[in-house]
Amino acid sequence: MNVEVILNLPIIDRMKTSLHRAADREIGGVLMARQIVPGCFEIIDFSVDELTGEPAHFVRDPALHNSFLDEFFERTGRDYENCNYIGEWHSHPRLPVIPSITDLGSMENLVNGERNIPFAVLLVVRSDIPPEFVATATFHHRGAPPAPARISFKNRRHS
Numbered sequence: 624m625n626v627e628v629i630l631n632l633p634i635i636d637r638m639k640t641s642l643h644r645a646a647d648r649e650i651g652g653v654l655m656a657r658q659i660v661p662g663c664f665e666i667i668d669f670s671v672d673e674l675t676g677e678p679a680h681f682v683r684d685p686a687l688h689n690s691f692l693d694e695f696f697e698r699t700g701r702d703y704e705n706c707n708y709i710g711e712w713h714s715h716p717r718l719p720v721i722p723s724i725t726d727l728g729s730m731e732n733l734v735n736g737e738r739n740i741p742f743a744v745l746l747v748v749r750s751d752i753p754p755e756f757v758a759t760a761t762f763h764h765r766g767a768p769p770a771p772a773r774i775s776f777k778n779r780r781h782s
């Protein structure tokens with residue numbers, strides 16, 4: 624499956640603000656997306672956990688994100704088919720944006736685990752200086768090996 628992740632400018636700007644605030648600390652959270660067509664996901668919101676930013680896996684219990692998720696689903700009209708959780712993101716300050724073995728293992732555990740999450744994207748980002756924004760994405764699918772996902776940067780303010 625060829626998977627595409629769309630990152631719009633407002634999302635990138637918000638992420639960069641969090642990254643600069645965190646400086647050398649690794650931060651991350653969950654990604655929420657609108658499915659444009661099957662396999663094409665536009666990121667429309669994300670959470671930021673700036674407190675547990677140690678190099679670790681960011682596989683989270685959705686219960687811990689209840690207020691964030693509730694607010695998102697409320698705002699998107701509980702249209703779970705089209706607007707839903709799509710995966711995880713975290714930063715690699717001063718490191719290549721290549722998922723570590725631990726990162727990939729966490730994602731594989733997520734999609735092959737007992738939670739009803741059959742697929743998920745991992746986005747790894749870095750912005751060490753304000754103009755910089757680099758990112759890579761991998762797609763994880765139950766029963767299949769991880770595959771690179773294409774990222775499309777869009778200069779779009781409204782979606």
Ligand SMILES: [Zn+2]
Nearest residue numbers: 713722723726
């Ligand atoms: Zn990582």
